Amino acid sequence: MRLSTHSDLSFRTLIFLGVAGERGATIPEIAAAFRASEHHLRKVVLELSRLNLIRSTRGRSGGLRLAVSPAEVTIGGLLRQFEPEFAKSQCLGAAQNGCVILGLCGLQGVFNESLGALFAVLDRHTLEDVLKSSQGVAARLGIETPPLA
Numbered sequence: 001m002r003l004s005t006h007s008d009l010s011f012r013t014l015i016f017l018g019v020a021g022e023r024g025a026t027i028p029e030i031a032a033a034f035r036a037s038e039h040h041l042r043k044v045v046l047e048l049s050r051l052n053l054i055r056s057t058r059g060r061s062g063g064l065r066l067a068v069s070p071a072e073v074t075i076g077g078l079l080r081q082f083e084p085e086f087a088k089s090q091c092l093g094a095a096q097n098g099c100v101i102l103g104l105c106g107l108q109g110v111f112n113e114s115l116g117a118l119f120a121v122l123d124r125h126t127l128e129d130v131l132k133s134s135q136g137v138a139a140r141l142g143i144e145t146p147p148l149a
Contacts, residue, residue, distance in 0.1 A: 001118070007082035009036055009044045014078070017054060017066045018131045019138045024063035033141040051081055070131055076122030 003011075016030050027045060031038040045064060048054045055067040079086065102108070137143075 003079075004083065005040070006044060006047075007079070009034065009041060010048060010082050011078065013041070013044055013048060013064075014053065014066070014073075014127060015130060015134060015137065016141060016143070017064055018070050018127055019134065019141065020065075020143050022065065023143070024057075024065040025143075026063045030064070033143075070128035071126050073127040074123050075125045075127070075130065076119045078127070079119075079122055 012034055013030055016025060016033060027038055027041050030036070031041045045054065045056070049056060052067055053073070054064050056062070056064055099105075
């Protein structure tokens with residue numbers, strides 16, 4: 001599976017914000033942690049905001065935070081949002097670009113079945129699952145987390 005840079009950075013931004021919790025983060029902070037372009041990250045943040053996945057607050061205590069509970073967000077749903085063209089290839093039947101055996105070849109059915117299996121797995125997992133299994137991410141990203149009370 002291959003993700004676009006935009007999708008990859010979208011997933012990483014959501015993970016960063018999930019780990020940061022209510023502390024939140026800024027675009028420069030996230031960009032530095034992932035060695036990503038702030039310009040590209042601004043586009044990602046704009047889309048994540050448009051999808052109501054994150055919220056942005058201005059001011060001294062402002063920044064970016066998750067706008068949804070990580071338990072409500074499936075990885076499969078995110079991938080469908082970030083990669084709407086994911087299943088549009090010649091063999092998956094979405095593109096009419098000249099394959100003379102389209103619809104006759106058994107490979108199309110195999111690819112459709114495997115794509116269904118992939119999304120079945122991705123749909124079983126949430127952003128919360130990813131965050132729970134991401135031990136050490138806060139330290140690696142330089143996120144200071146408050147001590148547990």
